[in-house]
Amino acid sequence: MSLQPGDALTSHNFGLQIDGVMVEYLAEVSGLSIEQDVIEYQQVSAQGKPVTKKMPGVKKAGTCTVVRGMTQSPAFNQWINESVNGAMGTARKNATIMVMDYQNNPVKRYNMRNAWCSKIDTSTVKAGEASALTETVTITFEELVIE
16 A cells, blocks of 8 residues: 555654665654754845844754664664774765655655764663663764755
8 A cells, every 4th residue: 555645654664774775674763853054134124124034054964863673783783883983984874764655665765964873872681671672873964865
């Protein structure tokens, strides 16, 4: 069942691509945003009245947080290791959060240019606990393009 006009995307079918290769299906993505400075200035109109104008300023770099099940994705693990070890020549990658429809067809892409991992947190491990282990990874990027 593909999307019909007016249908909204569901929030449960998405993944992460690094340099165009799907490396991980994720449990959660948060904080994915674009921000830009706003330049505000005042001038006097032809009628002599003060007018406030706003213009776009410099785009800002961003971050997002992804949560994944603790898996053995070699490409994602390598990316994390290169990032936290400071190997920025290889750690900076083009990464994409890809949202898919019911039939796993990509319908929206959030392309992060020069992305790298700046932080990793693991879930609590506890004897006798019967829950899935997860890793929370903070990804920082220089530019976000939405397709």
